[in-house]
Amino acid sequence: MTTTRLSPSCQQIISSDISSLQNGSITIRSCMDDPDLAPTITNHRCNSVVLTPSGLYTDMAITVASHIWHHHRGANAPLPGLNVHNLEVHKPLIVKDPTQMSTLWLEMTTTLSLPPNTHEDITSTTLHCVFHSISPSGTKLQQNGHCNVSFEWYYGWLSEWSLQYNHVTSRIAALRSNPHSQTVNRAKAYKLFESFVQYSGKYQNMSSCAFDAATLEATSTLEFLAQPESDFCGPYYHDGSCHVSGFVCNAVEQNKESNAFISNGVTAMKLSPLFDPSKEGTEISNYVQMSPLPNDKTVLQGDVYVLQDGQIVGMWEGVRFKKIPRRVLNVFLPPPKK
Incomplete structure (x- = not known):
């Protein structure tokens, strides 16, 4: 050793x-x-x-x-x-x-x-x-x-993602202007998240979030709180860049007392070196649309696009969340006794 x-x-x-x-x-x-x-x-x-x-x-x-x-x-x-x-x-x-x-x-x-x-x-x-x-x-x-x-070679990623840029940004604009969408600030977003995930400290990186329960779409503006000078940033950066996917699943669930969506795996995480939350004056956002799997309607899957300073710099492909009854969740992840 x-x-x-x-x-x-x-x-x-x-x-x-x-x-x-x-x-x-x-x-x-x-x-x-x-x-x-x-x-x-x-x-x-x-x-x-x-x-x-x-x-x-x-x-x-x-x-x-x-x-x-x-x-x-x-x-x-x-x-x-x-x-x-x-x-x-x-x-x-x-x-x-x-x-x-x-x-x-x-x-x-x-x-x-x-x-x-x-x-x-x-x-x-x-x-x-x-x-x-x-x-x-x-x-x-x-x-x-x-x-x-x-x-x-991440240049290939960037080239491929550039073809998706106009579609992604048009969906973000539509979400933010759609009267049927809901827009929440940081405090409200993480309050909605609390039905399953309780993020505290420097995990609360969505400064605002707009989502549409009908289309299962969401976009968030990201302001990362962890600083390289004082924090170990990796987990905060990785989780914060994509947890809008889990947010939209759990936020739109009608029966939060009985059900929750839990992480069910990721097909691929591709964050290029251009993804840099420590950069001064940078603008970072993301976008996702979740949809049920054809062969299992209890699983929602989507691709999370990460945008920084006018281009797509990262992508989480095939992020999956499975809906399970809370009584089952409480068996394998029992909450602390009050």
């Missing part, structure tokens, strides 16, 4: 053999009580339970992918687009007692692979990441989820 700290989400490298692009691997571990990491966890509650956010898992994957890229291309090599795909966190780590977070650890093992008959190059490599909750001594307790990461 080494003591190399890549970031607050990747605190210890337990083992590393990443020179081989076929079957190389790296394992990292992190304590949830780390002072830089802990606020990103304790300010994220689902059903009133402190729960590790999806943005933590994506940050871990992005951090290790960047580490592997620099190992092969050099410390100063500019990063390509990092496509985090097939993300599923089926059993997120639950924090039952926030005063005992020093006993809670996450481990991620990343394995490298190449397609058959492919020239050995880092750009052809796929990373397979598996997350486990572990004991402080390193015993695996439960698998939490998994994802893959691919290295892609």
Whole structure:
């Protein structure tokens, strides 16, 4: 084990053999009580339970992918687009007692692979990441989820997204001018969210949100509260860029006492380097339209477009939320006793 700290989400490298692009691997571990990491966890509650956010898992994957890229291309090599795909966190780590977070650890093992008959190059490599909750001594307790990461040229993303720009901005304008839409400020938006997710602290990044319950569309203006000088920003940035999707699902649900929409996975997260919430004087917004899956009407799915300074700079593809009865939710995610 080494003591190399890549970031607050990747605190210890337990083992590393990443020179081989076929079957190389790296394992990292992190304590949830780390002072830089802990606020990103304790300010994220689902059903009133402190729960590790999806943005933590994506940050871990992005951090290790960047580490592997620099190992092969050099410390100063500019990063390509990092496509985090097939993300599923089926059993997120639950924090039952926030005063005992020093006993809670996450481990991620990343394995490298190449397609058959492919020239050995880092750009052809796929990373397979598996997350486990572990004991402080390193015993695996439960698998939490998994994802893959691919290295892609983000200029191709930007070119593809530019073709969608006029449509997306026209829908945003229509939402904001439509008399049937509702527009809410930050306080009201996160009050509506509270039926399932309780975001506090620097997760409350939607300064305003317009949504239409009939079309399941929403757009929000984003003002990110976390600052790189003082905060660990990754989970806040990732979650904040896309949680308008979960907002529209839960905000339009008519029977909030009986039902809730829970995260059901993400097909792909593509945030280009042009997505930069720390930039001074920047304007960031997003847009999504959710729709029921043809084969399962209890699942809503949509693509979240992230816009900054007049162009689409990121996209969350196939964000899914599943409607479940609250009585079922209370079984596997029981709220704290009052």
